[in-house]
Amino acid sequence: MQHPPESVSIALPDGRSYDILIGTCLFDAAATWQGLPRAAAAVIVTNETIAPLYLERLKRQLAPHYERVDVVLLPDGEEHKNQDSLNAIVDHLLGQACDRKTVLFALGGGVIGDMTGFAAAIYMRGVPFVQVPTTLLAQVDSSVGGKTAINHPLGKNMVGAFYQPVRVVADLDTLDTLPRRELSAGLAEIIKYGPIADPAFLEWLEANIDALLARDKAALAYAVKRSCEIKADVVGQDEREQGLRAILNFGHTFGHAIETGLGYGEWLHGEAVGCGMVMASDLSVRLGLMPAEFLPRMKRLIERAGLPVVGPKLGIARYLELMQVDKKAEGGAIRFVVIEGLGKAGMRPAPDELVAAVIEAHTA
Ligand SMILES: NC(=O)c1ccc[n+]([C@@H]2O[C@H](COP(=O)([O-])OP(=O)(O)OC[C@H]3O[C@@H](n4cnc5c(N)ncnc54)[C@H](O)[C@@H]3O)[C@@H](O)[C@H]2O)c1
Ligand SMILES: O=C(O)C(=O)C[C@@H](O)[C@H](O)[C@H](O)COP(=O)(O)O
Ligand SMILES: [Zn+2]
Numbered sequence: 427m428q429h430p431p432e433s434v435s436i437a438l439p440d441g442r443s444y445d446i447l448i449g450t451c452l453f454d455a456a457a458t459w460q461g462l463p464r465a466a467a468a469v470i471v472t473n474e475t476i477a478p479l480y481l482e483r484l485k486r487q488l489a490p491h492y493e494r495v496d497v498v499l500l501p502d503g504e505e506h507k508n509q510d511s512l513n514a515i516v517d518h519l520l521g522q523a524c525d526r527k528t529v530l531f532a533l534g535g536g537v538i539g540d541m542t543g544f545a546a547a548i549y550m551r552g553v554p555f556v557q558v559p560t561t562l563l564a565q566v567d568s569s570v571g572g573k574t575a576i577n578h579p580l581g582k583n584m585v586g587a588f589y590q591p592v593r594v595v596a597d598l599d600t601l602d603t604l605p606r607r608e609l610s611a612g613l614a615e616i617i618k619y620g621p622i623a624d625p626a627f628l629e630w631l632e633a634n635i636d637a638l639l640a641r642d643k644a645a646l647a648y649a650v651k652r653s654c655e656i657k658a659d660v661v662g663q664d665e666r667e668q669g670l671r672a673i674l675n676f677g678h679t680f681g682h683a684i685e686t687g688l689g690y691g692e693w694l695h696g697e698a699v700g701c702g703m704v705m706a707s708d709l710s711v712r713l714g715l716m717p718a719e720f721l722p723r724m725k726r727l728i729e730r731a732g733l734p735v736v737g738p739k740l741g742i743a744r745y746l747e748l749m750q751v752d753k754k755a756e757g758g759a760i761r762f763v764v765i766e767g768l769g770k771a772g773m774r775p776a777p778d779e780l781v782a783a784v785i786e787a788h789t790a
Contacts, residue, residue, distance in 0.1 A: 611696025
């Protein structure tokens with residue numbers, strides 16, 4: 427079934443804004459690519475898995491608008507979200523004498539999106555870029571809001587910038603080719619929006635998680651749109667994470683510790699966030715902010731989404747050490763995003779003993 431494009435607009439300070447286009451058949455529609463900044467060159471950044479699937483189609487659409495459409499092909503994987511890949515993009519831009527009007531297109535998941543956005547932010551101090559997310563996770567989260575980064579061996583997304591795209595094109599048809607494990611990873615970031623912002627959406631997810639796993643297009647269209655609306659609203663109020671935006675980090679303090687602790691790539695980001703949300707839900711209960719039923723409710727939904735709910739046994743000391751590197755930590759004190767009532771999140775420190783008990787309860 428075809429889903430006519432819908433558009434969610436993100437409104438930022440100083441009158442800046444951009445559209446997130448969501449629908450089926452977006453890729454091959456000429457209108458999708460109209461009205462973008464024009465330049466001598468467009469540069470598509472993608473990887474070796476996505477290129478055979480979607481590169482030619484994107485090139486065909488861009489060809490009428492740019493004198494040249496270049497491609498930077500990167501290796502696939504979270505372990506390549508690093509300085510080497512960033513250098514490869516910048517080397518190409520300089521090597522091909524790309525000027526400051528050059529438009530970058532991030533064709534892929536969150537890894538490609540985060541790195542392309544960061545390259546766009548730093549090349550000649552900023553060139554425009556378009557997010558073309560092809561994973562569920564990227565369509566509901568990473569392509570929206572302008573967090574761009576690469577990983578560092580000592581911490582996740584530790585080198586980056588806030589830099590917004592000029593448009594997001596989320597074609598739901600690209601989800602047809604997504605491996606099942608990646609679909610589940612995307613569901614983690616969708617589930618996140620329920621407890622932090624929208625209890626009715628949490629209930630909707632409980633009723634529709636099987637339809638999402640079956641890739642029902644109507645269910646996907648609703649979930650992507652609602653997720654983008656919630657994220658756009660939060661980012662519109664706090665673009666540079668001075669406060670409120672941190673709620674989008676629910677489950678991420680534990681989750682990033684898992685990703686960094688295991689070495690990037692072993693667990694998917696969404697898997698680590700899923701398990702991290704179980705831990706953060708338990709912490710919310712132990713802090714007396716949520717009733718005991720909240721933990722099994724979240725755990726059940728995360729499990730039904732095909733995500734792990736038991737974390738790796740890195741050791742409590744190691745978890746604590748890794749979490750101190752979190753960007754939300756202040757003066758070495760870790761601050762956790764907790765649920766303070768369904769649809770309401772906040773950020774708090776927690777006693778080490780409580781955090782240790784949470785880790786003990788959800789690792790094996
Ligand atoms: N900037 C943000 O706000 C933000 C938000 C959430 C996550 N992230 C980051 O996003 C990254 C995770 O993104 P992800 O889950 O998209 O992972 P990913 O980018 O690694 O993509 C997942 C896998 O799917 C493949 N793939 C992509 N599209 C496909 C398609 N349509 N069909 C078949 N295969 C396809 C990719 O090649 C890759 O192997 C992490 O680095 C995370 O830190 C950033
Ligand atoms: O957009 C945000 O803000 C988020 O926190 C979204 C997260 O899903 C994403 O993983 C983000 O990159 C994590 O934030 P970070 O600042 O810890 O890198
Ligand atoms: Zn995330």
